[in-house]
Amino acid sequence: MMKNSFVFIFILLTLSYIFCDPIELSEIIILEHTPIGHLLLTLNPLRTQEKYSYRFVNNNYREIQQYFSLNSSTGQLHIVNDIDREKICLHRYNKCKFLLKIFELYQETLYHIPILIEDINDHRPIFPYESSIIQLHISENSPPYQSKLFIQQAYDQDQIDNQKQLKYQLKTVDKNFPFRLETNIDISNRLALVLIQPLDREIIDSYNCTLHVTDTAEHDEQLHIIIIIDDVNDQSPIFDSEIYSVELSENTSINTTILRVHAYDADIGLNGEIIYDFIDASKQYSNTFSLDKQTGLIHLRSLVDYEQRSSYIFYIQARDLGKEPRSSQTLVNITILDENDCAPKISFRFLPEIIYTPSKSLIEISEYYPIDKFFAQIIVTDDDSDYRGQTRLWFEINDLEKHNDQSFYLYQIDNSTYFFNRTKSFDFELQQSYSLIFYAQDFDRKNPLLTKQILTINILDENDNFPKFSHPFSHLKINENNQINSF
Numbered sequence: 001m002m003k004n005s006f007v008f009i010f011i012l013l014t015l016s017y018i019f020c021d022p023i024e025l026s027e028i029i030i031l032e033h034t035p036i037g038h039l040l041l042t043l044n045p046l047r048t049q050e051k052y053s054y055r056f057v058n059n060n061y062r063e064i065q066q067y068f069s070l071n072s073s074t075g076q077l078h079i080v081n082d083i084d085r086e087k088i089c090l091h092r093y094n095k096c097k098f099l100l101k102i103f104e105l106y107q108e109t110l111y112h113i114p115i116l117i118e119d120i121n122d123h124r125p126i127f128p129y130e131s132s133i134i135q136l137h138i139s140e141n142s143p144p145y146q147s148k149l150f151i152q153q154a155y156d157q158d159q160i161d162n163q164k165q166l167k168y169q170l171k172t173v174d175k176n177f178p179f180r181l182e183t184n185i186d187i188s189n190r191l192a193l194v195l196i197q198p199l200d201r202e203i204i205d206s207y208n209c210t211l212h213v214t215d216t217a218e219h220d221e222q223l224h225i226i227i228i229i230d231d232v233n234d235q236s237p238i239f240d241s242e243i244y245s246v247e248l249s250e251n252t253s254i255n256t257t258i259l260r261v262h263a264y265d266a267d268i269g270l271n272g273e274i275i276y277d278f279i280d281a282s283k284q285y286s287n288t289f290s291l292d293k294q295t296g297l298i299h300l301r302s303l304v305d306y307e308q309r310s311s312y313i314f315y316i317q318a319r320d321l322g323k324e325p326r327s328s329q330t331l332v333n334i335t336i337l338d339e340n341d342c343a344p345k346i347s348f349r350f351l352p353e354i355i356y357t358p359s360k361s362l363i364e365i366s367e368y369y370p371i372d373k374f375f376a377q378i379i380v381t382d383d384d385s386d387y388r389g390q391t392r393l394w395f396e397i398n399d400l401e402k403h404n405d406q407s408f409y410l411y412q413i414d415n416s417t418y419f420f421n422r423t424k425s426f427d428f429e430l431q432q433s434y435s436l437i438f439y440a441q442d443f444d445r446k447n448p449l450l451t452k453q454i455l456t457i458n459i460l461d462e463n464d465n466f467p468k469f470s471h472p473f474s475h476l477k478i479n480e481n482n483q484i485n486s487f
Helices: 002-018 062-067 280-287
Strands: 022-024 028-031 039-042 054-056 068-070 076-079 096-104 109-118 133-139 148-151 167-171 179-182 191-195 206-214 220-230 243-249 257-260 274-278 289-291 297-300 311-320 327-337 345-350 355-357 362-366 376-381 391-397 408-412 417-422 433-442 450-460
Touching: 028 039, 054 068, 062 068, 062 096, 133 148, 148 220, 167 179, 179 206, 243 257, 274 280, 274 289, 280 289, 280 311, 289 311, 345 433, 345 450, 376 391, 391 408
Parallel strands: 022 109, 028 109, 133 220, 243 327, 362 450
Antiparallel strands: 039 076, 054 096, 068 076, 096 109, 148 191, 167 206, 179 191, 206 220, 257 297, 274 311, 289 297, 311 327, 345 376, 355 362, 376 417, 391 433, 408 417, 433 450
16 A cells, blocks of 8 residues: 555656746855755745645756755755865866756656756866876987977866866976977966076986975975986988899799998997888788898899889888987889780771671672772771880781682781771672681790781672563473463
């Protein structure tokens, strides 16, 4: 019975506050860490005989209710847990504001109570480093006023202490401290120690300073900085040659060693050890050529094709292993030598009035076609270069009986273009089709390549002959007295 009553009250409570207009109360401002037990407000200040029953209404700010207690009879709202703005509003950088909803069951009244938690300065600034001591490095040949050592700014969890309100001060015991502090140097609000005089590691190899930061409540935090002056790596690698040129046959097999680039460095230790690599703009060639980073040997990684590309030009970088590595570059020029690996290609072109079936290499042409008009243009191409790309073309009739037939003629227009026509008219009644074999060959002296292509010509009949009797006259004998219609 008690369980059913509770369910009924819960349903009644839910339906009631949905359908009633809320009473908007004034905003309650609470300083974080306000003492526990502090009374915020009383919803029923008058002591009457009427019954009241106040309840929190669940909403999107349910988690804030754990910091308050509500007297169900008087409507008194107290603080019961410590309020820490930085925990409650971890990701809210402006206002830490919530809305409490309280519903009175008997009067069916819904109260909206805005809660604003105000920040107090209860946190110290913090530098974002794992230790309060950091090391920075700078080369002894760094140019003054152009060299900077960047430091991350401190941060403060308090909303009233944003980064622009933090103050920094650099302190050191060195009278000739060669750096000055620069703040807000860019949109990232980084700090920087700017070099203001030349460095000499052989005289002083390190400097010490302390960076102080204070917030608006004078909370102070310190960051101890050790600046180490690094010995200069003042010798760059030098290649044996500024340009490496080599010729490579397009038939070269994969993994063949092509050449070796070599550089030397007068420095010692890591400053004198060299590794080789393609520069960024030349890394696209690393799929074709492999480079041993230790020895500088260049191998062929994938096959090359002169017809696709005739040369490769790229840069190799030699870089030492110093802390501030120095590098130099050399140019590699690989010329691909053409090999006779492409046979000539024969292609036909015909005038519109000629019916051409490419899949069968077949044309159909009228026997009326005039002899003074060419009917085919033949183009011969070869992807190879130089004399290998030059070709010659000839043809023959694929018929032993017609082998010496001179009725077709081939005109050469230039190195690759030919015209083809007849020296006498076609005659369907004499021959209905021709089979021609065209040959194209390049001029390679060692290994000439030959292409053969067959063209079939079907002659179309025209009505160019009168009817003829098989005999010019006939001699018949006939007897008299024959019957009519008899033969």
